[in-house]
Each structure stands twice: as structure tokens, then as C-alpha cells.
Amino acid sequence: MSVDNLSVASVTSSKNSVVIIGAGLAGWHVIDAIRAKDAEIPITLITSDSGDRYHKPMLTMAISQNKRASDLVRASGSDAAKTAGVTLLADTQVTDIDTATQQLQLISANRPDPAHTDYATINYGKLVLAMGAHPIFPKSLPEDLVWHVNHIEQFGQLQEKLATGSQHVAIVGAGMVGTEIAEDLLKAGHQVTLIDLNDAPLSQMLPAKATARIAKAIESQGIQFLGGYQVSAVTRINDSSDSEKLKVDYAPLASAESSTDAEQPEPLIVDHVIASTGLTVDGQLPAAAGVTFDRRTGIVVDESTLRTDTAHIYAIGDCMSINGVACRYVAPLRAQAATIADDILGHEHSGYDHKPPMIRLKNKAISVMVTGVPNAAGNWQVKTESDDELIMDLLDDNDAVSATVTIKAPATPKA
Secondary structure, three states: OEOOOOOHHHOOOOOOOEEEEOOOHHHHHHHHHHHOOOOOOOEEEEOOOOOOEEOHHHHHOOOOOOOOHHHHEEEOHHHHHHHHOOEEEOOEEEEEEEOOOOEEEEEEOOOOOOOOOEEEEEEOOEEEEOOOOEEOOOOOOOOOOOEOOOOHHHHHHHHHHHOOOOOEEEEEOOOHHHHHHHHHHHHOOOEEEEEEOOOOOOOOOOOHHHHHHHHHHHHHHOOEEEEOEEEEEEEEEEOOOOOEEEEEEEEEOOOOOOOOOOOOOOOEEEOEEEEOOOEEOOOHHHHHHOOOEEOOOEEEOOOOOOEOOOOOEEEOHHHEEEOOEEOOOOOOHHHHHHHHHHHHHOOOOOOOOOOOOOEEOOOOOOEEEEEEOOOOOOEEEEEEEOOOEEEEEEEOOOOOEEEEEEEEOOOOOOO
16 A cells, blocks of 8 residues: 555554665565565555655666656656555655654655644554665765765756756766766766865775776776865856856865975866765664664674664665675665565574675776775785786785775777
């Protein structure tokens, strides 16, 4: 049953029901896994948006493919809920979790009287936190002026702006997402400036020998890369044509060797700024539930069961961490959801076997594949090195390989 157009107060729930907070890939995977094994157990899905099903990784590739947000939606939240036989509370926020009574307090935006907000409490038997993570906006990147591409709604708004013609876009943060978006925008015909605190893209993940190749590849496409710079301010201005522009002030990172009198670069004048400066987990609900969590890495779960340290509560996806490492990749979600489903339903299971997925940069300018748990500061050793290929292993304290990066030049098309 979908109740996305009804008052939250009209929804009933029971102590044997499953409640999932968050309708991203993780939340819907849990629903799929439970419904594959039990068609009857009551499930309520709570989400602050419409709950539409879409594949989030496509957001960093869709602009060059001229896809609108509606093109990425596989099923509306309402239709998906009906198909799965779940109660959907769309446009609804959870404001508190009472673990003693196993109740959630909700606020719904869907209310007949705009002057009042409906409050409601619903019970849960098992609770799954699949609420994702949120973009980090440093003070220098005001949220009212800067975009992020972490949600389909923001993507859709940005896509409409960019569809009017070639524009200049500054991307702050050259991790995987920022680097992928940069190439996507370039392919769509836009001018792109990529700014990062480090000297090369992916520098928090990979060693300098590897990231230097990535920097060279993206610059060869025509992307302007400004490495070793920090954005200090983004402000709105009007140019001579009276169209709105943004001024991006930035400066080289201060170091012991640099002079305080060093010449400052001229500000960038751009049409849009996108923040790709990392993710954080909102602490309100984890704190209310009394679960152990870290804002940067996420909610701590048991590796085998994905239970939190609070009874009857699980976590999955971007908001979860295992052994102090955030789990923000799509590939393991299906196995994670299957484990949670078995555990909730009381089925015997062998436990979730966490294996870091292969990380693959989606850029066409260079092939970058990483296995294991990479750390730029570790002991990286060259395994293979040529003009066309670089393979490096990360060795742990026992000289065992804990991660491998393989970088290849793109194949040259045959004449």
C-alpha cells in the first residue's frame, strides 16, 4: 500500500513490522530482499522525498547523455511501493527514535492544512537505517549558491540550467565523483575547472605516481585542473550582460616554504559551482537511537549481521561503516540487503562476508581500477610500469598486498 498522499497520522503499524528509513538504492534493496523471502510481513518505507527508484551512479554520467531526471527514474515511489506491497510514507521525516517503546516520531509535509504539521508515531519491530550520507559544504561553499550531484532532485535542477547552452562550471573536489562529473560536463560541451586541495585527482586514495597520470589524462581532454588550491569564497555577481555569474575566490594552500606575500590568482568567473567535497552522516537519528557512529564514516555495524549495537536496529549503505571504513559503494548492497532480510526474518544464514568491491573510475580518458582498501599514505610498490600501464600494490606491515591500482591508457581506435 502506498500512502504518499495521505496523512501520516492515518498510518498504523505493529511491533512485528519492518520500518526502513531511506528510499535510495540501499532501502529498496532491503525491500526486494525481504519480499523475495516473505510476501506478507508488513514493511513501511519512510523517505523525505518521493521515493522514486533510480540508479544513483548514473548521475555522474547523465548530462553528457542528455538525460533528464525523469529519464533516470525506473519506477515512481508510489508504483514501486504498490508492486512490493509496502506502505510508503513519502515527503516524511523521522524526527526521533524511542528505542524503549520502539516508536518513531514523524513529521509529514503532506498535510491538508499548510499552517499545521501532522505529527505521528509509528511502531517498529525491526528498524533499518538506510538514510544515506549528505554532501559536506565547507563555509566557503554556501549551499544557496553551490550545487551537489548526490540526489536526483538537485541533478534535475542543474541539468535544466545546463541545457540552455555551453557554460563554465567549477567543481570543488577532485575525488572520484568530482573527476567523473568533470569529464561528463566536458563531453556535454561545457568549460570545466576542477579545483582540489591536493596536487592531483584521487590523491586521498592513491599514491602520487598514480594520480599524476590521472591529472595528465584529464588535463589532456581540456579540463582545467587547479591542484593545491583552496576555495575561500563563492559570491554572486552580475556581468555586463546582466546574467548571473559566480565569483570563485581561491588561493594556494599555505605552507612553511611559501611566502605570505605570494601573488594571489585572479578569481574565477563561472556560471555554476558544484561541491564534491565529501560526505557526512547526519547525527540526529543515530544519536536518538543510541547507536555508535562517526559523522565521516557512518554508523558502526556488526560485520556479519549488519546489526547496530542497539537492539532491533540495522544499518546499510552510505550511512554504514564496517571496521571503521565507510561502505559507500553500490556493488555490495545486494549481499548486505540479503543478510539483513535473513536476520530480520529469523532465517539461518552464513553472515555477510564483507569484501571491498572493485573501484572503477568511469572516465574514458583513462582506465583506473582499484581493489582492496586503498590509502594514499601507505607503502605502495610499483609492480608494472610503462607508458601505457601502471600497476602498484599497497603492502601492509607484513608485506601482504592490501590494495592494488591498475592504470591504463585508453585503447587507441583502429584506423
